Amino acid sequence: MQEVDEQLFIEDIPVIDLVKEYGSPLFIYSAKEIEGSFQSYKKEIRDQDLICYAVKANSNINILKLLAELGSGFDVVSGNELKRCLLAGADKKKIVFSGVGKSYDEIKLAIENDILSINIESLGEFERILEISKKLNKPTNCALRVNPDIKIDSHKYIETGTKTSKFGLDMESVNKISELSKENDFVNITTVACHIGSQISDENLILKSLDYVRDIADQLSADGHDLKFLDIGGGLGIQYKDEDKGDPKILLTEVKNKLKDSHYQIILEPGRSIVGTSGILLTKVEYIKEAGEKKFAIIDAGMNDLIRPSLYEAWHQVKEVERSEVDMETYDIAGPVCETGDVLAKDRNLRIEPNDYLAFMDVGAYGSVMSSNYNSRLKPQEILVSKDAVKVIKKKESFEDLIALEQ
Ligand code: LLP
Numbered sequence: 001m002q003e004v005d006e007q008l009f010i011e012d013i014p015v016i017d018l019v020k021e022y023g024s025p026l027f028i029y030s031a032k033e034i035e036g037s038f039q040s041y042k043k044e045i046r047d048q049d050l051i052c053y054a055v056k057a058n059s060n061i062n063i064l065k066l067l068a069e070l071g072s073g074f075d076v077v078s079g080n081e082l083k084r085c086l087l088a089g090a091d092k093k094k095i096v097f098s099g100v101g102k103s104y105d106e107i108k109l110a111i112e113n114d115i116l117s118i119n120i121e122s123l124g125e126f127e128r129i130l131e132i133s134k135k136l137n138k139p140t141n142c143a144l145r146v147n148p149d150i151k152i153d154s155h156k157y158i159e160t161g162t163k164t165s166k167f168g169l170d171m172e173s174v175n176k177i178s179e180l181s182k183e184n185d186f187v188n189i190t191t192v193a194c195h196i197g198s199q200i201s202d203e204n205l206i207l208k209s210l211d212y213v214r215d216i217a218d219q220l221s222a223d224g225h226d227l228k229f230l231d232i233g234g235g236l237g238i239q240y241k242d243e244d245k246g247d248p249k250i251l252l253t254e255v256k257n258k259l260k261d262s263h264y265q266i267i268l269e270p271g272r273s274i275v276g277t278s279g280i281l282l283t284k285v286e287y288i289k290e291a292g293e294k295k296f297a298i299i300d301a302g303m304n305d306l307i308r309p310s311l312y313e314a315w316h317q318v319k320e321v322e323r324s325e326v327d328m329e330t331y332d333i334a335g336p337v338c339e340t341g342d343v344l345a346k347d348r349n350l351r352i353e354p355n356d357y358l359a360f361m362d363v364g365a366y367g368s369v370m371s372s373n374y375n376s377r378l379k380p381q382e383i384l385v386s387k388d389a390v391k392v393i394k395k396k397e398s399f400e401d402l403i404a405l406e407q
Pocket of ligand 1: 054056057075098099195197198199233234235236269270271272273308312365366
């Protein structure tokens with residue numbers, strides 16, 4: 001994404017040309033940006049380590065394909081995310097399955113497909129994995145996802161590694177599962193995993209969690225388990241406004257230092273930092289509305305398309321696609337959804353008129369995947385720009401799609 005002569009470009013294509021051809025609202029992604037972010041991890045890890053992209057950040061099959069071709073593995077949190085990865089040609093031996101609520105069928109699917117590991121989050125889940133493994137007569141490699149009780153420097157809704165969160169196992173459960181898994185040949189504990197949260201700018205917090213999982217892995221190894229991997233989750237942040245972004249190089253240089261004399265392989269599960277900066281949401285200004293002192297730009301995208309501002313008070317930069325020759329004014333930018341919370345940005349200085357286009361920046365992660373059909377709004381079309389070629393990677397929904405399952 002770049003601006004030349006007050007015009008926004010994605011790779012070398014003027015965004016205005018794309019919106020004229022594909023309409024609005026529109027999600028646009030840059031393949032080059034995704035590749036660049038992936039390589040910033042890849043070039044810092046050792047051959048034996050694994051990047052398992054967190055599919056939840058953006059699960060479009062075309063983006064998964066792109067990442068699979070670059071050698072990425074995947075972190076999934078549902079059977080359907082797993083199926084997406086398989087469709088995208090992922091290497092099954094590079095897939096890990098996270099999440100606290102895996103169903104019977106999801107665990108069965110994972111075991112049948114011999115993925116790298118199922119990350120156990122509770123004693124009940126261990127028992128279920130054991131039961132299914134026995135039934136299928138297939139041993140299953142598992143991770144114990146632990147809870148290191150580390151507080152992060154991010155929004156409280158996206159921290160996951162503190163004692164009061166629903167994620168991870170406490171030490172009592174770790175010890176119990178360790179004992180129970182030794183009694184059979186069906187559940188092998190090969191990994192200790194954790195993920196402490198998202199949008200983290202301080203790499204030291206993740207390094208602290210590495211120390212924590214490593215201590216537990218050493219303890220489990222001493223107890224007779226064959227521990228191979230330390231999974232330190234995802235979580236590095238990007239720069240939405242003026243915050244520090246996390247730096248894979250700083251993180252991984254220190255990870256390599258810490259593991260110099262150790263046999264453990266590292267698994268990383270980055271999501272936001274791989275796809276976050278690659279995407280923009282294009283939207284049209286429908287109306288300029290004045291209400292007392294306030295000026296609103298009413299746009300054709302809503303909280304159903306990008307829920308992060310309403311849900312987390314998240315800040316996304318907003319840029320004019322082309323700058324109009326009008327005075328700069330301060331606007332709140334609101335969508336068409338019938339909710340007071342449907343304001344996607346506040347107090348933004350813009351030169352705009354009705355029918356101009358705006359771009360919400362850095363929506364590649366947790367943008368389209370969190371969209372909904374609220375107010376019976378159709379989800380936007382999505383396109384991927386790759387070396388001057390443009391591909392529709394998700395078609396625009398139609399009214400017929402919207403009601404297809406209701407009749
Ligand atoms: N691994 C696990 C087990 C996770 O739960 C997550 C994210 C990740 C990896 C990837 O984390 P990342 O590298 O993307 O920070 N919807 C929120 C973010 C929720 C993150 C949930 N877990 C947002 O829009 O900010």
